[in-house]
Every structure is written in structure tokens, then in C-alpha cells.
Amino acid sequence: xxxxxxxxxxxxxxxxxxxxxxxxxxxxxxxxxxxxxxxxxxxxxxxxxxxxxxxxxxxxxxxxxxxxxxxxxxxxxxxxxxxxxxxxxxxxxxxxxxxxxxxxxxxxxxxxxxxxxxxxxxxxxxxxxxxxxxxxxxxxxxxxxxxxxxxxxxxxxxxxxxxxxxxxxxxxxxxxxxxxxxxxxxxxxxxxxxxxxxxxxxxxxxxxxxxxxxxxxxxxxxxxxxx
Amino acid sequence: xxxxxxxxxxxxxxxxxxxxxxxxxxxxxxxxxxxxxxxxxxxxxxxxxxxxxxxxxxxxxxxxxxxxxxxxxxxxxxxxxxxxxxxxxxxxxxxxxxxxxxxxxxxxxxxxxxxxxxxxxxxxxxxxxxxxxxxxxxxxxxxxxxxxxxxxxxxxxxxxxxxxxxxxxxxxxxxxxxxxxxxxxxxxxxxxxxxxxxxxxxxxxxxxxxxxxxxxxxxxxxxxxxxxxxxxxxxxxxxxxxxxxxxxxxxxxxxxxxxxxxxxxxxxxxxxxxxxxxxxxxxxxxxxxxxxxxxxxxxxxxxxxxxxxxxxxxxxxxxxxxxxxxxxxxxxxxxxxxxxxxxxxxxxxxxxxxxxxxxxxxxxxxxxxxxxxxxxxxxxxx
Ligand SMILES: [Zn+2]
Numbered sequence: 244x245x246x247x248x249x250x251x252x253x254x255x256x257x258x259x260x261x262x263x264x265x266x267x268x269x270x271x272x273x274x275x276x277x278x279x280x281x282x283x284x285x286x287x288x289x290x291x292x293x294x295x296x297x298x299x300x301x302x303x304x305x306x307x308x309x310x311x312x313x314x315x316x317x318x319x320x321x322x323x324x325x326x327x328x329x330x331x332x333x334x335x336x337x338x339x340x341x342x343x344x345x346x347x348x349x350x351x352x353x354x355x356x357x358x359x360x361x362x363x364x365x366x367x368x369x370x371x372x373x374x375x376x377x378x379x380x381x382x383x384x385x386x387x388x389x390x391x392x393x394x395x396x397x398x399x400x401x402x403x404x405x406x407x408x409x410x411x412x413x414x415x416x417x418x419x420x421x422x423x424x425x426x427x428x429x430x431x432x433x434x435x436x437x438x439x440x441x442x443x444x445x446x447x448x449x450x451x452x453x454x455x456x457x458x459x460x461x462x463x464x465x466x467x468x469x470x
Numbered sequence: 471x472x473x474x475x476x477x478x479x480x481x482x483x484x485x486x487x488x489x490x491x492x493x494x495x496x497x498x499x500x501x502x503x504x505x506x507x508x509x510x511x512x513x514x515x516x517x518x519x520x521x522x523x524x525x526x527x528x529x530x531x532x533x534x535x536x537x538x539x540x541x542x543x544x545x546x547x548x549x550x551x552x553x554x555x556x557x558x559x560x561x562x563x564x565x566x567x568x569x570x571x572x573x574x575x576x577x578x579x580x581x582x583x584x585x586x587x588x589x590x591x592x593x594x595x596x597x598x599x600x601x602x603x604x605x606x607x608x609x610x611x612x613x614x615x616x617x618x619x620x621x622x623x624x625x626x627x628x629x630x631x632x633x634x635x636x637x638x639x640x641x642x643x644x645x646x647x648x649x650x651x652x653x654x655x656x657x658x659x660x661x662x663x664x665x666x667x668x669x670x671x672x673x674x675x676x677x678x679x680x681x682x683x684x685x686x687x688x689x690x691x692x693x694x695x696x697x698x699x700x701x702x703x704x705x706x707x708x709x710x711x712x713x714x715x716x717x718x719x720x721x722x723x724x725x726x727x728x729x730x731x732x733x734x735x736x737x738x739x740x741x742x743x744x745x746x747x748x749x750x751x752x753x754x755x756x757x758x759x760x761x762x763x764x765x766x767x768x769x770x771x772x773x774x775x776x777x778x779x780x781x782x783x784x785x786x787x788x789x790x791x792x793x794x795x796x797x798x799x800x801x802x803x804x805x806x807x808x809x810x811x812x813x814x815x816x817x818x819x820x821x822x823x824x825x826x827x828x829x830x831x832x833x834x835x836x837x838x839x840x841x842x843x844x845x846x847x848x849x850x851x852x
Contacts, residue, residue, distance in 0.1 A: 335491045337476045337552070341531065396487030399539065399548040414488055415531045416479060416550045445481040445548060447488045 244351055246383055248329050249320075255329045257321045257348065257385055261312035268307045268356070269321055269349040277310065278317025284309045307356070321349050323387035327451060330392045332384040332412075339379040339415040342386060345455070346411045351382025377415070386412055390453030397444025407438040408454040414446035476506060477556055481548040494551065496559040500524070501538070503549070517542065521565050528575035532582050536560065536575060616722045621666050621686070624722060628686030631756040632670070635690070640675040642693065646843045648673050650835045651691050654706045654782075657833075658713055661779040667716060679794070680803035683712035684756050685721040695804060697846050699790060702837045703777075703830075707787025708804070710773035710780075718772065720765040721756060760807050769808075770818055774825075783830040788818050 244267070245260040256275060259267055274283070310319050323329065329348060332340065350356065357377040378384055386392075388411050395403055397417060407421070419442045442448050479489030480503060495502040500520035519540050529537035529550065536551040538560075551557055561572055642648055655671045667687030677694040684690075689712060691705070699705045715721060761769070770787075777784040794802045795810050 335476055337479050337491045338488055394487075398483075398487070399481050399546070413531075416481075416489060416529070416535065418529065418531055418533065445487070445489060445550070 244383060246331055246385065248331065251328070253326045253328075253390075255322070257329050257331075258318055259321065259349065259385075260318045261310070261316060263312055263316045266309055266311035266352045267319070267349055268309055268352065268354065269319075270323075270347055271308045273321045273323065273348055274308065274310065275320040275322045277319040278312075280312055280315040280317035281319055282311050282313045284311065309352075321385065323348055325387070325389045325455065327388040327390050327453070328392040330386050330388070330411075330449065332386065334378065334381055334384055336381045339377060340384070340412045341415060342376045342378055342412045343410050344376060346386045346388065346449075347376055347378075348385040348387040350378065350384045353380045353382035354378055354384055355380040378412075386449065388449070388451035388453075389455045389458070390451050393450050393452060395442075395448040395450065397442060397446055397448065399445040401444040403442050403444075403448065405440050405442060405448060405450055406454065407440055408456050409450045409452075410440065411449040411451050413442065413448040416444075417446035417448065418443050477551075477553050478503075479550045480505070481550070482542065483545050489550065492549075494549065494556060496556070496563045498563065501549070501560075517547075519547075521563075521568060524568065526568060526571045526575060528578040534579045534582055612723055612726050615726050616719050619719075619722060624719070625667075625686035628684035628688045628721075628756070632672075632684050632688035632690070636672060636674070642673040642675050646835060647693065647696060647840050650702060650833065650837075650840045651696075651705070651709070653833055653835065654702065654709055655689065655713070657780045657782065658706065658710055658776055661776055662713075662717060665717075669713065669716075678803045679801070680807075681708050681712055682804075682807065683716045683721075685716065685719065685725075687713075687716050689713070689716075692803075693844050696840070697844050698794065698802075700793075701786055702833050702835070702840070703783045703786025704790035705786075706777060706780075706782045707773070707784070707790050710776045710782075710787065711769045711808070712773075714769040714772040714776065715761065715765065718765070718768055720761055720769065721759055723765070724759050724761065725756075758807060760809070763809065763811070766808055766810075766814060767817060770814055771821060774818060774821055778825055778828070781828065781831040784822055784825070788815060788822065791815060791818070 244262065244265055247258045247260075249256045249258055261267065261281070277283075325345075334340070334354060347356070355378070357379070392411060395405070397403060404422075413419070419440045421438050421440055423438060476491035476493055478492055478494040480492045481487075481489050491506055493504040493506075495504070497518075500518060500523075502516060502518050504516045505514040519542070523540045524538045525540065526536060526538045529535050530552070534552075536557050537548060538551065539546065539548040541547075551560065561576075564572060651671050651673055655669050659665060659667075659669050669687045669689055671689040671691065673696075674690055674692050676692045677697075678692045679694045679698055681689070681691040681695050689709070691709070695708065696705055774784050774787060777787060791810060792815055794805060795815075
């Protein structure tokens with residue numbers, strides 16, 4: 244399996260080459276095009292209940308698609324819904340990542356996806372819902388962001404504070420606390436309260452340079468309100 | 471070339487921030503760490519560290535990883551161990567001075583697990599409660615439970631409450647008033663198809679304006695209520711309403727609702743005995759059981775139909791209900807267990823208007839004589 248990011252920047256696309264019999268899991272709706280040798284199956288990762296809990300608890304789509312080169316080698320083109328970068332991570336069986344629910348684009352078959360419950364306070368305050376996705380196993384993992392992806396590297400004990408809505412993924416060797424954002428963190432046109440995550444290393448944290456919620460609020464102010 | 475499956479991540483200045491995958495071996499004196507070189511599966515260099523140099527704690531996102539750190543030959547190293555086998559091996563080999571921190575780390579992991587279980591329990595419990603709420607809201611479960619209670623058992627429950635109540639009352643054993651109430655009850659009961667209940671009526675000498683029917687068909691009428699009635703049809707109206715609470719098993723529904731889910735489940739699963747004890751424990755009194763609005767409407771409607779079938783003029787029911795609700799009638803106990811509303815009266819009137827006119831059949835007794843026997847001054851009779 245080989246992957247390549249085409250048109251890096253705001254509107255990228257991922258090309259994944261699959262050998263005969265190889266398969267990849269992708270967010271449903273991510274596929275743009277593929278070779279005629281590729282078969283698409285909608286598979287419920289983690290069984291029916293797992294899929295159901297993802298559906299209701301994270302709002303994540305019910306199915307991941309499995310794209311399989313069952314009739315010979317071929318390639319698939321994948322693209323996220325929102326404008327933004329795609330990053331490729333290689334999981335080697337020991338490093339694991341937590342991924343914010345919209346951040347997953349695709350993963351090799353060896354990647355295990357779990358809906359992970361955040362601790363109660365984190366989930367309630369975090370605004371990401373109670374569940375995020377935990378990626379473990381071995382193989383390639385494709386994540387997508389809204390805007391550009393920025394990687395923050397943390398040494399053991401080093402801390403960093405990130406606006407919650409800018410989070411994409413973080414390694415499980417980090418720990419974090421959710422804190423209420425002080426006024427400086429929250430844009431004037433977003434209503435409600437913001438939260439920030441105080442991360443503590445070691446590990447890496449991937450953040451996105453744009454905030455989907457903030458962007459939505461910004462767009463909404465131009466939409467005429469009909470009575 | 472040896473294929474290596476890493477089992478830990480090592481952090482240090484020379485390694486990438488996401489950690490260097492490595493293979494950790496627990497030996498007698500400490501740990502051996504074999505790093506993978508950049509090329510996949512190729513063995514890189516090996517480092518060793520003695521147990522005596524290690525500081526350990528719990529770390530990671532869920533505080534469930536064992537973190538071992540030490541000052542290496544060049545720089546500070548931090549190792550994150552997650553695999554349970556590795557952690558177990560470490561705990562077995564570790565010397566005494568690491569026992570305390572290991573215990574503390576294990577305690578942290580236990581706390582995290584407990585918290586997870588608690589949150590899951592809370593989420594599960596909430597979902598369960600919502601489902602429960604829906605079921606109770608639509609009364610499906612209550613109905614299911616009521617249907618499972620056998621008539622004999624309901625009779626036992628009602629009879630014991632009936633005997634207990636009557637023991638402390640001035641019971642009117644015979645006389646024209648008792649005969650009158652019995653005749654009304656019989657006329658009504660004879661019109662109930664497939665009636666499983668044997669209605670038992672007792673008149674109690676008391677100024678309390680009340681009448682009630684217990685589950686199983688045990689009816690009590692107070693002379694106070696009879697004195698307020700200007701015609702036998704009015705008393706019959708109350709009786710028809712009461713009998714239909716019994717026939718529709720409204721009392722049981724209320725009991726089960728008040729006892730709650732545990733009682734319902736035990737009944738649905740086939741274990742009704744013990745409900746009487748539970749009622750005592752919860753202080754549920756059959757006599758003061760307040761019926762719901764829907765039950766009142768149902769008892770009104772079916773009561774009116776029953777009066778009609780028994781050829782008793784149904785208008786008495788409506789006029790009596792209306793008079794009882796008038797303010798100058800004083801305290802009317804009956805209304806406290808059968809909440810009256812103007813909607814109820816309107817509903818009854820509308821239903822009566824729809825009924826085809828029929829010739830009523832008079833009772834065998836004279837109401838004025840009954841009133842005399844009850845001690846109502848005949849001057850106030852209409
Ligand atoms: Zn009633």
C-alpha cells in the first residue's frame with residue numbers, strides 16, 4: 244500500500260495504491276474515484292453496536308467504507324469534505340492517536356478504530372461530544388483538517404494550550420485537562436463559551452488552522468434572516 | 471535483519487516528538503531497550519538501564535501507562551509502557567524500592583477504570599431511565615402488569631382492606647337504605663357482561679360525603695353521600711361510576727404506578743404476592759387512592775352507559791356531580807379521590823345527548839322513605 248498527497252494545500256486529494264487483495268477503510272463519502280478493480284463495501288467497524296454507538300454518540304456516519312482491490316491491483320482517490328490539508332501518519336503498533344470525530348479520512352486495514360469515551364467532564368465541557376475515535380494498530384492513517392495542519396511537538400512534561408475546536412489528533416502519551424477559555428480565546432461573533440485543552444507531553448498534537456464552528460458562525464452573519 | 475515488534479515508546483531529545491518505537495526486555499537487574507533504526511524492521515542500537523536508576527509513575531491520556539524515566543548516558547530518557555504483559559513482567563522483577571511508586575501507579579489505573587465504569591453506568595442508567603419514562607408515560611408496562619394480576623388475588627387484596635376498614639366503622643346492617651343500595655348495585659351488576667366480580671356493598675353510618683369501591687368489587691357507601699342525593703338515580707350514578715373503576719381495574723393501575731418499576735417487574739415476571747406488603751411499606755391506602763383524569767373520564771363514560779343499559783335515568787349522575795361540586799355543599803370527601811372538572815361534566819352531558827331516549831324503570835323503593843330512614847328532614851326534599 245502506498246499513498247501520495249496530490250495538490251497539497253487547501254484542496255488536496257489522497258491517492259492510495261492498493262495491491263491485489265489489499266483493502267483500506269475510508270470515511271463514507273470520502274472516495275472521489277477509483278480503478279475498476281476496486282470493490283466498495285460498507286462495513287460496520289466494531290460490529291453493529293459499535294457502529295450504532297458511533298452514530299448516536301459522536302454523530303459520526305454509521306458506516307466506514309471498505310475499499311478492496313479484490314479484482315486486481317488499483318488505486319483510489321480520496322478527498323475530505325472541507326477545504327484543508329491531509330496528513331499521513333504511520334502507526335507501528337505502539338503509538339496510538341486520539342482523533343477528533345471529523346478528522347478521520349482513511350486508514351489501512353491494520354488500523355483499529357474505537358469510539359473512545361472521554362471522561363465525563365472532558366466530554367461535557369469539550370464540545371466534541373462524549374466520544375472521540377481512538378486509532379491503534381499498524382499501518383497508514385490519513386487525517387484531514389479544516390485549514391492547514393500544524394504539528395506541536397511536546398517533550399516530557401512540556402505543556403501547551405490549544406483551543407478545543409482546533410484539535411485534530413493527539414498521541415495517547417499526552418495527557419490533557421480541559422479548561423474554560425478566557426475571553427481572549429473566543430471570537431466575538433461566536434456565542435457561548437469556549438474551552439481550551441492544556442496538553443502535557445510527551446507526544447504530538449495536530450491542530451487545524453481554522454475552526455469549523457467559528458467559520459460557520461462567520462458565514463451565518465451574511466445569510467439574510469427570513470421572518 | 472531481525473523482524474522487531476516494538477512494545478514501547480521512548481522519548482528523548484534525539485528522538486521524534488511522537489516517541490521512538492522500541493523493544494523493551496525486563497531482565498534481572500533492569501531493562502534492555504532495543505531501538506528500531508529508521509528503516510522498518512531493522513535492529514538499531516541497544517541501551518540498558520538498572521532498576522536503581524529508574525523513577526516511575528503512571529502517565530498517558532488515561533493515566534494507564536507505566537512511565538519510567540532516567541538520566542541516560544547522554545540525556546534524559548522517558549519510556550512509556552502500555553502492554554499489560556510488559557507491565558506485569560516489570561512489576562515482578564522490580565526491586566523493593568520501586569514497589570511503592572508501582573502501587574501508586576496501579577492505584578491510579580484502578581481509579582481511571584472505576585471512573586470509566588461509573589460514567590458508563592451513568593450513561594446506561596440514563597438511557598434506561600428514559601426508556602422507562604417512555605413506557606410509564608404510555609402506561610404500556612403498567613397495563614401489562616395489571617393484566618397479569620389474577621382476579622382472586624385482586625379480591626384478596628381488596629377484601630383484607632375492606633374488612634380492616636369496616637371493623638372501625640358504624641356499619642348499617644339492614645333497613646330500607648341498605649336494601650335500596652343493594653337493589654341499585656344488583657341492577658347495575660346484572661348489566662355487566664361476563665362480570666368476574668361479585669360486588670359486595672356495605673352502607674356505613676357517617677356524615678362523610680363519600681363512597682368507594684376497592685379492587686375486587688368491595689363497595690362502601692356512606693350515609694352522608696346518600697343524604698345529599700335528591701333521587702335514587704343520583705346515588706346510582708355514583709355507584710355506576712365506582713363499579714366501573716373496579717371493572718377497569720383502575721385501583722390496581724394506581725397501586726402499580728405508585729409502587730413503581732420494581733413491583734411491575736416482579737408482577738410481569740410472575741411474582742405478584744408480596745405486593746400487599748410493599749403497599750404497606752409505601753403507605754399506600756386503597757381508600758384514599760386518587761384516580762387519574764383519564765380514569766375518571768373512563769369511569770364516567772362507562773358508568774353512564776351502564777346506567778343506560780340498566781334503564782336507570784342517567785341524568786341523575788350529572789346533576790349529582792354538579793351539585794356536589796357546588797361550594798355551599800360543604801366538604802365532599804368523594805371529590806378528593808375522584809377529582810371533578812367542568813370538562814368531565816361537559817363530556818357527560820354531550821354523551822347523554824347522543825343517547826337515544828328510553829323509558830326508565832323505577833326502583834322498588836320510595837326514595838322519600840329512604841331519606842326518612844336516614845334522618846333527613848322531609849321538608850328539605852324536593
Ligand atoms: Zn372516580
